[in-house]
Amino acid sequence: MRVREHLTLSTAAAVAAAPWLKKDTWIPFAASILIDVDHYLWYAVSHRTLSLRNALAFFNQADPPQTASMKFMHQPLFLGLLLFLAVRLRSRLLLLILAGLLFHVSLDVVHITQMSRLKRTLSEQAKSVCPECNRFADELQLHTSYFSNNLLDRYNPKHFIVLCPECHERSHQK
Numbered sequence: 600m601r602v603r604e605h606l607t608l609s610t611a612a613a614v615a616a617a618p619w620l621k622k623d624t625w626i627p628f629a630a631s632i633l634i635d636v637d638h639y640l641w642y643a644v645s646h647r648t649l650s651l652r653n654a655l656a657f658f659n660q661a662d663p664p665q666t667a668s669m670k671f672m673h674q675p676l677f678l679g680l681l682l683f684l685a686v687r688l689r690s691r692l693l694l695l696i697l698a699g700l701l702f703h704v705s706l707d708v709v710h711i712t713q714m715s716r717l718k719r720t721l722s723e724q725a726k727s728v729c730p731e732c733n734r735f736a737d738e739l740q741l742h743t744s745y746f747s748n749n750l751l752d753r754y755n756p757k758h759f760i761v762l763c764p765e766c767h768e769r770s771h772q773k
Contacts, residue, residue: 600710604750605703606632612702623695630699637672660771662740662764673704713754717741721761729763731770736763742770 613628620627642654657663671677678700685693718741729736739761747753762770 600706601746602632602635604753605635605706607750608706609699609702620695623691626692626695627699627702630696631703632699634672634700634703637670641666641669641671660768662767672700673707678704714741717754717756717759718761721756721759725761729766730760731762731766734763738764740764740767742767 609628609631612631613624616627617624638658639651639654642657643649646653646657648654667674678697681693681697681700684690685697718739721741722739725739727735727737727739729739740763742760742762743758744760745758747755747758752758
């Protein structure tokens with residue numbers, strides 16, 4: 600899910616929670632956005648550079664590698680440890696941070712589920728043949744051909760295509 604979508608949905612959740620959280624609304628909101636700093640930290644350590652531009656280029660490639668260490672703040676172990684600390688310390692602050700992190704992770708789960716469904720459906724329709732080069736591919740990759748600003752239309756199959764890895768990488772280089 601893109602940062603803009605996380606920002607939009609986190610803002611809507613913060614507005615909805617404001618009557619109950621009042622001045623503390625910003626805490627889960629900030630946590631739901633800043634959780635993705637783990638991607639950048641992983642990149643900075645693993646590639647030994649602080650270049651935000653290079654990190655963005657890395658994550659915007661056609662099929663960037665995904666590892667658990669890349670998303671350490673998204674992991675159940677990290678979230679469980681935060682829950683344990685929040686309860687043990689009776690910390691409202693930690694519970695509000697955890698709420699923001701869990702909101703973000705739940706959005707990621709929905710996004711991954713929807714994208715997997717789209718990839719499976721479109722790959723079956725294409726019969727594992729890349730529509731760009733007409734070659735058979737063991738595994739086609741999902742490519743967004745049109746990014747809808749309407750969140751309700753975000754996962755419409757007409758906005759996606761499946762491509763072989765070579766054609767997918769080429770489409771990102773254009």
